[in-house]
């Protein structure tokens with residue numbers, strides 16, 4: 432069986448790890464595609480500043496579902512990187528941990544072939560006879576378009592390109608992509624005033640880096656002006672009411688779906704059972720960043736409870752989210768998502784303290800109510816809801832995060848757009864492409880469910896809602912590879 436893995440970051444490496452584990456691995460020929468720079472490390476864990484930290488403690492991040500301490504053990508056993516007994520290591524160290532497995536496999540197995548190029552097109556081979564499983568053709572632009580045909584393709588090309596909410600891409604001193612952060616200041620002069628737009632996790636990376644390497648006061652501006660919450664004390668949570676069994680029962684009375692109102696009631700019951708002061712916590716924000724961060728730092732227990740509960744929900748999000756109708760998913764996004772987002776991806780306590788110190792020493796200013804950014808007389812004009820706050824800066828760093836919908840994509844996401852144009856993939860109304868939630872099989876409008884084309888990561892964000900962390904990606908890789916081997920075993924049994 433010929434297999435291709437397109438994109439060798441977290442998902443690609445995880446798929447390969449699962450493939451090599453199986454006793455039938457020798458029956459496969461595996462081609463792996465990525466550019467040289469990211470091969471085995473991916474985008475978030477590429478070589479970059481050591482100021483960019485993983486957002487989960489080292490002891491909770493692993494490529495091995497059976498050994499959550501594997502990254503820690505790898506870190507302790509090697510000599511190349513030494514950050515002591517850190518709770519949060521630089522992200523690139525995790526990248527080297529991933530890459531160490533890739534290097535090891537490539538050395539050991541001669542049925543793995545590294546193709547250090549990006550894929551530009553994927554097509555489905557039209558067969559004369561109607562067959563259930565079609566082959567898939569993968570093409571790169573190198574050597575006059577090299578192409579090869581595969582029985583099975585894992586599509587793991589990572590995050591869509593970045594949003595450009597103020598249409599500034601290509602303007603001078605507008606840094607459209609915040610990574611690699613250690614190159615962000617290459618064209619910035621010492622006297623330039625910089626504004627970072629967006630207040631999600633990416634902006635925290637940028638703030639950490641810029642404040643350490645640039646002396647001017649840094650401006651952080653966004654519409655909401657809310658930073659993520661601070662990680663509290665995490666505990667193990669077992670869901671009592673939001674269980675698969677309960678969902679199955681409710682679904683029987685609601686035509687196979689869970690109404691949002693019932694989900695809300697179950698959520699509340701779960702909060703009560705866990706003694707989470709939910710109302711207090713979601714209304715705790717005052718809009719004053721220092722006060723809000725200090726509140727979080729002072730309430731690690733109650734906040735940790737909420738975050739642990741949300742983390743457990745995230746682990747089960749697959750069947751929870753996909754039990755809702757599209758209308759209810761949309762309603763959830765409009766009414767409640769903001770509260771989840773703030774608390775689902777918390778920042779390390781050290782980062783919170785770092786930001787408080789920076790604001791108190793006037794190195795950092797945070798503004799909410801950003802409405803418009805425009806280029807004016809060689810500078811950037813930031814316009815806010817309250818006109819008194821309007822200001823001018825020299826450099827903008829865009830940290831507004833990646834696009835979510837196929838309709839927003841441009842040539843930077845050419846492969847996906849091309850696949851949509853050929854009707855191999857189709858848009859999910861909430862975001863990304865349509866896949867089967869349980870198996871990651873791509874659902875094509877032209878060919879139906881393609882059991883031999885599996886998609887992972889942020890491109891599946893409509894189905895895999897809030898499920899793009901390392902652990903959740905590894906879970907999906909494990910399932911999909913198990914299904915490949917079931918198919919392979921079946922084909923050998925038939926022969």
Ligand SMILES: Cc1cc2nc3c(=O)[nH]c(=O)nc-3n(C[C@H](O)[C@H](O)[C@H](O)COP(=O)(O)OP(=O)(O)OC[C@H]3O[C@@H](n4cnc5c(N)ncnc54)[C@H](O)[C@@H]3O)c2cc1C
Pocket residue numbers: 437438439440441442443464465466469470471472473474475476484485486487492522548549550551587588589590633846887888889899900901902904
């Ligand atoms: C800035 C940032 C920080 C994050 N930090 C964390 C964290 O600390 N902990 C955590 O759990 N999650 C984190 N995440 C979530 C993260 O997205 C996932 O954990 C994971 O890295 C995503 O894996 P992936 O394989 O989908 O994408 P990636 O790891 O980015 O891999 C995609 C790969 O595909 C390649 N590629 C793209 N296009 C092509 C093409 N046409 N042909 C061939 N190859 C291609 C890219 O070069 C890249 O190597 C972070 C995300 C971001 C954006």
